Amino acid sequence: MAVSLQDVADAAGVSIATASRALGSKGRVSEATMRLVRETADRLGYQVNVLGKALREGSDGVVGIVVPMVSNPFYASLVHEFEDQLAAFNLKLLIADSHGELDREIERLEALASRRVKGIFVVPAYFDRSRPTIVDVAQRLPVVQVDRRVEDDADLSFVGVDNAAGIDQVLRHVSGQGAETVAFVGADNRTSVGRERRQAFAASAKRLGLTVQKPVIDRYLFEFGLSAASQLMRRSKLPDAVIAGDDLIATGLLAGFVRQGRSVPEDVMITGFDGTILADICSPTLTTAQQPMAKIAEVAVNQLMRQIDDATAAGSHTRLRTTLRQGGSTGRQPLAEASHGVTSGSRQPRG
Amino acid sequence: MAVSLQDVADAAGVSIATASRALGSKGRVSEATMRLVRETADRLGYQVNVLGKALREGSDGVVGIVVPMVSNPFYASLVHEFEDQLAAFNLKLLIADSHGELDREIERLEALASRRVKGIFVVPAYFDRSRPTIVDVAQRLPVVQVDRRVEDDADLSFVGVDNAAGIDQVLRHVSGQGAETVAFVGADNRTSVGRERRQAFAASAKRLGLTVQKPVIDRYLFEFGLSAASQLMRRSKLPDAVIAGDDLIATGLLAGFVRQGRSVPEDVMITGFDGTILADICSPTLTTAQQPMAKIAEVAVNQLMRQIDDATAAGSHTRLRTTLRQGGSTGRQPLAEASHGVTSGSRQPRG
DNA sequence: CTGAAAGCGCTTACAG
DNA sequence: CTGAAAGCGCTTACAG
Numbered sequence: 121m122a123v124s125l126q127d128v129a130d131a132a133g134v135s136i137a138t139a140s141r142a143l144g145s146k147g148r149v150s151e152a153t154m155r156l157v158r159e160t161a162d163r164l165g166y167q168v169n170v171l172g173k174a175l176r177e178g179s180d181g182v183v184g185i186v187v188p189m190v191s192n193p194f195y196a197s198l199v200h201e202f203e204d205q206l207a208a209f210n211l212k213l214l215i216a217d218s219h220g221e222l223d224r225e226i227e228r229l230e231a232l233a234s235r236r237v238k239g240i241f242v243v244p245a246y247f248d249r250s251r252p253t254i255v256d257v258a259q260r261l262p263v264v265q266v267d268r269r270v271e272d273d274a275d276l277s278f279v280g281v282d283n284a285a286g287i288d289q290v291l292r293h294v295s296g297q298g299a300e301t302v303a304f305v306g307a308d309n310r311t312s313v314g315r316e317r318r319q320a321f322a323a324s325a326k327r328l329g330l331t332v333q334k335p336v337i338d339r340y341l342f343e344f345g346l347s348a349a350s351q352l353m354r355r356s357k358l359p360d361a362v363i364a365g366d367d368l369i370a371t372g373l374l375a376g377f378v379r380q381g382r383s384v385p386e387d388v389m390i391t392g393f394d395g396t397i398l399a400d401i402c403s404p405t406l407t408t409a410q411q412p413m414a415k416i417a418e419v420a421v422n423q424l425m426r427q428i429d430d431a432t433a434a435g436s437h438t439r440l441r442t443t444l445r446q447g448g449s450t451g452r453q454p455l456a457e458a459s460h461g462v463t464s465g466s467r468q469p470r471g
Numbered sequence: 472m473a474v475s476l477q478d479v480a481d482a483a484g485v486s487i488a489t490a491s492r493a494l495g496s497k498g499r500v501s502e503a504t505m506r507l508v509r510e511t512a513d514r515l516g517y518q519v520n521v522l523g524k525a526l527r528e529g530s531d532g533v534v535g536i537v538v539p540m541v542s543n544p545f546y547a548s549l550v551h552e553f554e555d556q557l558a559a560f561n562l563k564l565l566i567a568d569s570h571g572e573l574d575r576e577i578e579r580l581e582a583l584a585s586r587r588v589k590g591i592f593v594v595p596a597y598f599d600r601s602r603p604t605i606v607d608v609a610q611r612l613p614v615v616q617v618d619r620r621v622e623d624d625a626d627l628s629f630v631g632v633d634n635a636a637g638i639d640q641v642l643r644h645v646s647g648q649g650a651e652t653v654a655f656v657g658a659d660n661r662t663s664v665g666r667e668r669r670q671a672f673a674a675s676a677k678r679l680g681l682t683v684q685k686p687v688i689d690r691y692l693f694e695f696g697l698s699a700a701s702q703l704m705r706r707s708k709l710p711d712a713v714i715a716g717d718d719l720i721a722t723g724l725l726a727g728f729v730r731q732g733r734s735v736p737e738d739v740m741i742t743g744f745d746g747t748i749l750a751d752i753c754s755p756t757l758t759t760a761q762q763p764m765a766k767i768a769e770v771a772v773n774q775l776m777r778q779i780d781d782a783t784a785a786g787s788h789t790r791l792r793t794t795l796r797q798g799g800s801t802g803r804q805p806l807a808e809a810s811h812g813v814t815s816g817s818r819q820p821r822g
Numbered sequence: 823c824t825g826a827a828a829g830c831g832c833t834t835a836c837a838g
Numbered sequence: 839c840t841g842a843a844a845g846c847g848c849t850t851a852c853a854g
Contacts, residue, residue, distance in 0.1 A: 122587075122611065124847060135825045140849055150823055170586035171526045172847025175830050180522065180586065182565070189551065193748070196547035200540065203568045212582065214533070215566045217554045231563065235521035235531065236473075260473065342751060371752045378754050397544070400693060401722045402752050403729050475831060486841045491833055501839055523831025526846050 123164045132160040143168070174236075182212045183424065184232035185241040185266075188220040192340075192368065193396040194411070195243070198266070201417035202241065209425060211238065220245045226253045233257050239424045243267045247312045262427035264420050269312045269437075277427065277435040279420040283313060286409035286442035287320035290363055290391040293407065293444055295328050297451045299360035299389055303333035305348045305373060306365025307340050317365050317393065333359045340365060345372015352388075353380060361389035361450070367398045367408055374402050374449060389450040395442075404448025412440050474515045483511040494519070525587075533563045534775065535583035536592040536617075539571040543691075543719065544747040545762070546594070549617070552768035553592065560776060562589065571596045577604045584608050590775045594618045598663045613778035615771050620663045620788075628778065628786040630771040634664060637760035637793035638671035641714055641742040644758065644795055646679050648802045650711035650740055654684035656699045656724060657716025658691050668716050668744065684710045691716060696723015703739075704731060712740035712801070718749045718759055725753050725800060740801040746793075755799025763791050 129139035134153060142149045142157035149157075160166075174180030183206055187195040203213050214237060216228035225245045230253070232240050239262035244250035251270040257263055258276055265278040294302065304321040307314035318335065325332045333355070336348045345364065349372070352358060364370035370392030377384055384390055384404060392399055395410030419438050427433045480490035485504060492500045493508035500508075511517075525531030534557055538546040554564045565588060567579035576596045581604070583591050590613035595601035602621040608614055609627055616629040645653065655672040658665035669686065676683045684706070687699045696715065700723070703709060715721035721743030728735055735741055735755060743750055746761030770789050778784045 125849095126847080136848085137826075137850080138824055141824085144849080146850080148823060153823080167581075167585040169526075169847050171522065171531065172830090173849075175522045175526045175832085175846085176848045176850085178830070190541070190554065191544070191548045191551040191748075193542070193544055193547065196544065196550075197542045199547075199566065200542040200568060203541065203566060212586070213566055215550065215554060215564055217551060230518075234518040235563070342748065375752065375754055375756075397542075397693065398749075398752055401726065401749055403726055403754060405726075476833095477831080487832085488834080488842075489840055492840085495833080497834080499839060504839080520831050523846090524833075526830085526848085527832045527834085529846075 122169070123166045124169065125166070128157065128161045128164055128166045131164060132157050179236045179238050181210055182214050182235075182237045183239050183241070184214040184216060184237045186216045186218055186225060186228050186232070187243050188218055188245055190215065190217050193398055194366070194368075194394045194413075197396060197413045198417065201414045202421065204414075205417045205421040209421070218245050222246060222249050225250060229253050229257050233260055237261070238428055239263065241266050241420060241424065244270045244311070246310055247271055247315060262424055262431075264424045264427070266416065266420050267313065271312075273435075273437075275435050277423050278437045279416055279423060280313075280439060281409075281411050281416070281442050282439040283316035284320035284323070286393060286411075287317050287363065288324045289442060289444045290393070290407065290409055291321065291324045291328060291330070293446070294361035294363070294389050294391060294450055295330060297361075297385075297389060299330070301331040301333060301357070301359045302361045302363060303352065303359040304335040304363050304365070305345065305352075305369055306335065306337060306363075307369075308337050314365065321363055340368050342368045342372040342375075345369040345374075346376040347372075349373045349376025349380070353377075353382070358382070358388050361391065364390060364392050367392035367394045367396045367406060370406055370408065370449070371398050371402045374404075374406070384449050385451045391450060393442075395445050399445065399447060402449075407447045407450040408445050409442035410445040411442055415440055473520070474517045475520065476517070479508065479512045479515055479517045482515060483508050530587045530589050532561055533565050533586075533588045534590050534592070535565040535567060535588045537567045537569055537576060537579050537583070538594045539569055539596055541566065541568050544749055545717070545719075545745045545764075548747060548764045549768065552765045553772065555765075556768045556772040560772070569596050573597060573600050576601060580604050580608050584611055588612070589779055590614065592617050592771060592775065595621045595662070597661055598622055598666060613775055613782075615775045615778070617767065617771050618664065622663075624786075624788075626786050628774050629788045630767055630774060631664075631790060632760075632762050632767070632793050633790040634667035635671035635674070637744060637762075638668050638714065639675045640793060640795045641744070641758065641760055642672065642675045642679060642681070644797070645712035645714070645740050645742060645801055646681060648712075648736075648740060650681070652682040652684060652708070652710045653712045653714060654703065654710040655686040655714050655716070656696065656703075656720055657686065657688060657714075658720075659688050665716065672714055691719050693719045693723040693726075696720040696725075697727040698723075700724045700727025700731070704728075704733070709733070709739050712742065715741060715743050718743035718745045718747045718757060721757055721759065721800075722749050722753045725755075725757070735800050736802045742801060744793075746796050750796065750798060753800075758798045758801040759796050760793040761796040762793055766791055 126136050129136040139157050142154045218225035241264050243266050267280045269278045306318050309315045338344045370390050373390050392406045392408035395408050399406035399408045477487050480487040490508050493505045569576035592615050594617050618631050620629045657669050660666045689695045721741050724741050743757045743759035746759050750757035750759045
């Protein structure tokens with residue numbers, strides 16, 4: 121078996137208490153014993169058993185995150201940034217995938233709670249149905265909602281972007297590019313993000329005096345964008361610009377139009393939302409509302425730490441700003457030089 | 472504080488031992504006590520403290536995975552599949568990101584080992600330099616290498632694809648499409664995958680009687696593909712087909728060529744490797760060697776379970792097959808209908 | 823500065 | 839079937 125603290129203490133000829141102190145930072149130990157114990161520990165290859173330590177201290181250094189689907193590039197980037205930020209606090213990240221399904225989400229949240237993680241980040245699957253479990257879990261341990269929120273969440277924390285402002289950015293942009301008729305292709309009211317972006321589109325288009333076509337609504341899937349393109353092409357007139365609910369839908373729309381012989385942006389402009397690597401990869405590149413992934417993770421982690429340190433800390437809601445990331449899908453073809461990894465959030469090594 | 476087993480036992484008027492038996496599945500308890508205890512537990516909202524259980528049993532239900540970068544779509548999909556497979560065994564997944572850096576990889580592996588996870592999946596950052604730590608950790612707990620391996624790993628387990636066969640598939644395909652001159656754009660010898668695909672290219676091209684241009688070698692990055700396209704265009708003659716080391720490089724090449732006015736596949740064919748969502752999103756869509764992500768996860772998880780159940784289980788090496796996934800980048804434009812989510816590994820909800 | 827002891831929450835032989 | 843007790847590995851008041 122692995123060597124325990126007791127083994128080290130025995131080998132060093134001190135008590136387990138002294139060994140613990142010598143290895144930890146708390147409590148005073150003489151220089152000599154400290155050196156002795158540490159050397160012995162090294163020699164024996166001792167590694168603290170986090171489980172024992174965790175039981176004693178009430179929790180281990182683990183934080184959980186529940187996302188709808190890790191394989192979605194947006195959430196993959198987010199997870200990446202969270203892992204990074206948490207490492208600075210010496211915290212590990214337990215990942216759970218809800219598949220966007222309520223049952224799985226509940227199961228995952230309960231599992232994380234019962235293993236006494238220090239806290240949980242959650243991207244709620246539903247605006248309404250996800251609420252009960254999240255509220256329940258939040259009473260037992262620190263919880264911070266990320267990207268999406270549930271209804272009546274004044275007591276809960278949340279970190280995400282200002283979706284209304286983001287939609288307004290892309291809409292203003294296409295308007296400036298000459299678009300007069302616009303259509304929204306996005307997701308349903310199941311999630312807060314779906315609601316917010318859809319409502320923002322209606323409000324913002326009105327404000328800008330744009331003519332609005334009937335929206336096409338379903339889910340955040342590449343395949344949906346593809347079929348939405350077909351639906352739009354069956355209409356008597358294609359809008360000048362299509363505002364997509366996220367990059368996945370936008371790239372689906374792009375592929376759909378191009379495959380059926382339409383040109384983007386000449387026949388129709390397209391914008392996305394999120395600023396994932398997908399926006400770089402399609403051609404033309406995608407104009408999109410860039411989310412500050414690293415910043416979201418940073419703010420969320422800091423908020424969680426606050427709640428961990430102070431269980432009575434009030435919930436806080438933070439809305440960060442998206443930035444307009446221009447691509448070829450709305451007219452301006454980027455120079456080949458200018459596009460070298462300038463805007464994309466994180467690099468993507470893999471070898 | 473949370474309610475403990477002791478609280479439940481007290482409330483039910485039984486000993487903690489009986490309470491434990493009533494709630495667990497081991498040991499015999501009378502129907503009546505069992506019902507009583509369970510009702511009491513429910514009433515009090517009791518949830519087992521996994522930490523106490525873990526300390527007693529030597530390990531908690533957590534498995535770790537160390538990947539070079541979660542935000543790479545290939546690894547994001549892999550993580551997704553692993554999370555799925557592990558859920559069937561009631562195991563949680565702790566995710567660690569090495570950034571492809573040795574120091575971070577070592578740090579993450581040691582951290583996972585010291586917290587007594589049940590086992591570790593690792594995608595080694597280096598073919599040579601990653602070996603010592605992985606071998607060391609593998610002596611302490613079950614380890615399965617995924618996607619990439621280290622040198623001299625006869626004792627270690629590995630699950631990945633047959634890279635030579637995969638490269639041969641795409642090469643045969645472009646040859647069948649009329650390509651005579653080909654070039655490889657891939658990654659260096661730092662990783663096993665980099666080595667294998669590069670060598671496979673040379674061997675396979677020779678076998679097929681193709682003329683080979685000097686390869687361009689760097690890292691698995693979209694940006695590298697972009698610059699590699701520029702490099703290739705500076706040559707006196709563009710090859711008929713460029714075989715990329717992965718989808719990221721392939722999409723970079725594609726974007727690079729298109730931005731500089733070349734047509735794909737008319738001027739040059741391109742193939743990728745992995746079969747990520749990226750292959751669907753670019754246009755033309757990418758012909759690529761599709762990795763069976765779900766199968767990789769399944770085999771790897773089963774192997775790890777075997778090693779967990781039997782510490783003396785021999786290491787096993789499994790090479791799965793890639794399948795040729797045809798896209799427009801090598802000539803055949805897919806029909807719009809045919810492309811509705813047919814080949815892409817997993818769907819990508821997000822809302 | 824150092825040691826003996828308690829206790830975090832749980833499970834499982836060991837008796838009865 | 840049920841209970842008392844030991845022990846997983848650790849840290850930290852409490853004495854000395």
